[in-house]
Amino acid sequence: MRIEFRKIDIGKKDFEILYQNLNFSGNFSRNRKNLVEIVAKIEGVLPIICDRCSEIYQQDIDEEITLFVSNGEYNSKNSENLLEDVVEFYDEFVDFDALFESEIESIKSDYHICKNCK
Ligand SMILES: [Zn+2]
Incomplete structure (x- = not known):
């Protein structure tokens, strides 16, 4: 799913x-900083x-996440609070599938042990 930045408002x-068996x-x-804010599970x-x-x-x-997405390069100098997790897209679209995939990858890269090993 891709949505154009200019079609996203407040x-x-x-x-x-x-x-597969996951739901995003x-x-x-x-938001006020002109970033797209995604609050999701x-x-x-x-x-x-x-x-x-x-x-x-x-x-x-079962993870709750908040993501900030910038249309093009995000210039943190313009904001008083530095937001750590700003994802930048460069083609005028927010790519939700790519965000979802990278979240899944980051979950996978955490340390996990199965029930048998606990
Ligand atoms: Zn194991």
Whole structure:
């Protein structure tokens, strides 16, 4: 799902993306810093490799995330508070699928151990 930056305004809009057994849903709007703010949840089940025994197991996922997206390069000098997690897109679109994928990758890269190893 891709949405044009210029079509996103201060009114919150809901979205939902399903991918395999995961659900990425929430809302997005334009905030006062002209960033797109996405408040969302990732819920479902994700196959994950146990860091101890290397077996694949099904991990329950229930994560709340807030993302800030900038249309082009984000210049943090213009804002008094430095926002750490600003994702930059350079083609006038917010790519929700790419955001979802990178969140999944970051969940996968955390340290995980399966039930048998706990
Ligand atoms: Zn294990």
